[in-house]
Amino acid sequence: METEFRLTVNGAERTVTCEPDTPVLDVLRHDLGLAGPKFGCGTGLCGACFVLIEGRARSSCDLPVSAVGGPVITLEGLPDGDGRLHPVQQAFIDEQAAQCGYCTSGMVMAAVGLLGDRPGPTEQEVRGALDGNLCRCGTHDRIIRAVQKAAAQTSGGSAVVPRPPAGQVLASQVPAGGTQPGEGPMLAPGPPVAESGVQSSASPLPADLAANPVLARWLDFSRDGEVTIRTGKVEYGQGIWTALAQVAAEELQVTLARVRVAAVSTSTSPNEGITAGSLSVQDSGSALRQACAQARDLLLDAAAVRLGVPQAELAVADGQILADGPTGLSYWALAQPGLLDRPADAPVPPRPPREWSVAGRSAARLDIPDTVTGRPRFLHDLVLPGMAYGRVVRPPARVADLTGLADLDLGSDVVLVRDGSFLGVVAPADRAARRAAGRVARAARWRTSPSLPDPRDLRGFLLSAPSQEETVVDQPAADAAGTAARTLTAEFTRPFLAHASMAPSCAIARWDGRSVTVWCHSQGIFLLRDAITAGLGLQAGQVTVHYVEGAGVYGQNGADDVAMDAVLLARAVPGQAVRVQWTREDEMCWPPMGSAMLARLSASLDADGRIVTWRQDVWSNGFMGRPTMGGDPRLLALTHLAGGRPMPPAPDLQPANWMGASRNAVPGYDIPGLQITRYRLLDMPIRTSSLRSLGAHLNVFAIESFMDELAAAAGADPVRFRLAHLGGTSGTAATAPGTGSGWPGTAESRGTAPPWRRWRRTPTSGCAGCGSRWTWAGSSIRTG
Ligand code: FES
Numbered sequence: 001m002e003t004e005f006r007l008t009v010n011g012a013e014r015t016v017t018c019e020p021d022t023p024v025l026d027v028l029r030h031d032l033g034l035a036g037p038k039f040g041c042g043t044g045l046c047g048a049c050f051v052l053i054e055g056r057a058r059s060s061c062d063l064p065v066s067a068v069g070g071p072v073i074t075l076e077g078l079p080d081g082d083g084r085l086h087p088v089q090q091a092f093i094d095e096q097a098a099q100c101g102y103c104t105s106g107m108v109m110a111a112v113g114l115l116g117d118r119p120g121p122t123e124q125e126v127r128g129a130l131d132g133n134l135c136r137c138g139t140h141d142r143i144i145r146a147v148q149k150a151a152a153q154t155s156g157g158s159a160v161v162p163r164p165p166a167g168q169v170l171a172s173q174v175p176a177g178g179t180q181p182g183e184g185p186m187l188a189p190g191p192p193v194a195e196s197g198v199q200s201s202a203s204p205l206p207a208d209l210a211a212n213p214v215l216a217r218w219l220d221f222s223r224d225g226e227v228t229i230r231t232g233k234v235e236y237g238q239g240i241w242t243a244l245a246q247v248a249a250e251e252l253q254v255t256l257a258r259v260r261v262a263a264v265s266t267s268t269s270p271n272e273g274i275t276a277g278s279l280s281v282q283d284s285g286s287a288l289r290q291a292c293a294q295a296r297d298l299l300l301d302a303a304a305v306r307l308g309v310p311q312a313e314l315a316v317a318d319g320q321i322l323a324d325g326p327t328g329l330s331y332w333a334l335a336q337p338g339l340l341d342r343p344a345d346a347p348v349p350p351r352p353p354r355e356w357s358v359a360g361r362s363a364a365r366l367d368i369p370d371t372v373t374g375r376p377r378f379l380h381d382l383v384l385p386g387m388a389y390g391r392v393v394r395p396p397a398r399v400a401d402l403t404g405l406a407d408l409d410l411g412s413d414v415v416l417v418r419d420g421s422f423l424g425v426v427a428p429a430d431r432a433a434r435r436a437a438g439r440v441a442r443a444a445r446w447r448t449s450p451s452l453p454d455p456r457d458l459r460g461f462l463l464s465a466p467s468q469e470e471t472v473v474d475q476p477a478a479d480a481a482g483t484a485a486r487t488l489t490a491e492f493t494r495p496f497l498a499h500a501s502m503a504p505s506c507a508i509a510r511w512d513g514r515s516v517t518v519w520c521h522s523q524g525i526f527l528l529r530d531a532i533t534a535g536l537g538l539q540a541g542q543v544t545v546h547y548v549e550g551a552g553v554y555g556q557n558g559a560d561d562v563a564m565d566a567v568l569l570a571r572a573v574p575g576q577a578v579r580v581q582w583t584r585e586d587e588m589c590w591p592p593m594g595s596a597m598l599a600r601l602s603a604s605l606d607a608d609g610r611i612v613t614w615r616q617d618v619w620s621n622g623f624m625g626r627p628t629m630g631g632d633p634r635l636l637a638l639t640h641l642a643g644g645r646p647m648p649p650a651p652d653l654q655p656a657n658w659m660g661a662s663r664n665a666v667p668g669y670d671i672p673g674l675q676i677t678r679y680r681l682l683d684m685p686i687r688t689s690s691l692r693s694l695g696a697h698l699n700v701f702a703i704e705s706f707m708d709e710l711a712a713a714a715g716a717d718p719v720r721f722r723l724a725h726l727g728g729t730s731g732t733a734a735t736a737p738g739t740g741s742g743w744p745g746t747a748e749s750r751g752t753a754p755p756w757r758r759w760r761r762t763p764t765s766g767c768a769g770c771g772s773r774w775t776w777a778g779s780s781i782r783t784g
């Protein structure tokens, strides 16, 4: 029965009415509108929801509101009365102690609790106190440093530090005044946008600019004193929006503070395909740099005409035009509407690196102040006007059909959605939606079929499932094989791996007439738009997808699927935004996983202990399972709708050393005979897609472990054994073990060259800071 509760939260008396067993986290987020505490596991195991109660940090997701015995403080309540940050918050900014930032609130609260108890903790005590807080992104070392820094400050008496300015208004901030993220004014339609951002080989422009040539797609000066830049690459903790802002600031010669990164949206942003492969700065940075260079050139041309002087006599200082001194002109005075509504012209020389003052230097991330202060930033924090809440009821097995649903009275304010085996509810509040979904789950009847491989024998499954054999490298060396004196074999496996993001997947959708707008945290909003369009038989232009930040993932988790869930549930309540969040159970069971893999290696040593042949066979499901890869739209709910079909096995695209399961399957050693083969499974009992590093995770482990075994068989030191197989007479990679990694230096480690001498750096489209591509024997590997 609902009861009234009085709480003291962040120093203010609050009254809420709810069931006594309602978790405090639920009350803080949904009833009191606080975004600081986060939902992670929901079972007291991850620390994302930590708050202080009577000064002690504890989880709020498993604490009933009726059990709260004292004042509650959340991240929002840490600054002092003048708004100055707590030293722990400031230390997190100073140490840049966040990647996606989803765990940050809980970490800060745990640290504040610790310092309240023990002002001068040892490193061990800090580590112990944060042991219950997970960081899926792996930011622990920075976090520990930040807490130690704060501890040193507080014990030295510096209690508070000035509050930093808010992070930029990026895509994920819940806007004030009802403006919705990503809903900026539509640009005049430009030329058709290529789907992949791949450059036509004839264009001298960076690939993504050639594919999205209208300059106004990349930047505008419509806000006085600010430059708004647009990228098709999304931010999920890599810090790329800060890096791209630096690129733009440098090229336009304005301070970083003047650059605003616009929300990424299929309606307004350049289509740069997926944000993946560590290519964002290289691809988007190169395009943005050239777009900014061309914009600066156009503006200086306009200034030259106005002033009646040659452009060469003009200079720029923080957006002001100079000609032997101030001219009174600025970018903002010169940028007439429509000036940038033109295609990029022949490349303009960008500013040379020797003149850089903003790019190429460390800069504090623009988004971290929000994560350490609890400002709404994640999709999970976004509340749209009149928003309803949806929940999906998934089948109890991967292969299951809904055969019946007992009569249910869910109440007049709950909408039941049923289409084939897709089941869900929409309710006015998340609590009500969860309750209704639970009742629907209990009322549903399913026919299930066993479909999963035996988890104790994944090797058997991988080797027996039908597969497509694809040659990655075929480099026979008959002479070398003839010298083989000894052959070793080994197998390495890994299981299916879940992304297990700190936050369960979440999305919002709203139908307005025949069009649907989606807010989601997918890394590939353009692919998602196309998959929703194709999956529902809609026309181009009927689906718009806005990106809003989620918790770090680096691959494909449930972000795309939950977006489709939201679209289907929102269709039942036209005109109303519907937010759908997966349960933690669904997050671990239903999103794509990284495939189970098996690598079987065999190599021969000659009488001198040199490797003469190497064979590597890799069995795996495909990793290229993004929403439109392989043709059909690949979204979970589509398989459950009436008439839906099972999802075909994930593709793996080219059998190359950088693609899919065969990524890094070619050993980087000087070996005469090489045979590398990929076996892509044609059964997909567990759905697979991209997971960070794709097949490199197992392949590199297997290769380097096998190198140790070969070295032992040859009676050689493993470092010297590797160096001996790098070959050549010059190069830097081989000197690294002796100079940079802490490995013992050896005479052999100096002056030798790796087989990378056979690798050639492929010219890229004006690399802006990282990510080069190297090609070898028809294959390639990405770095950076
Ligand atoms: S500990 Fe509460 S959400 Fe994980």
Ligand code: FES
Pocket: 098, 099, 100, 101, 102, 103, 104, 134, 135, 136, 137, 138, 139, 237, 502, 551, 552
């Ligand atoms: S920064 Fe910790 S979960 Fe992402």
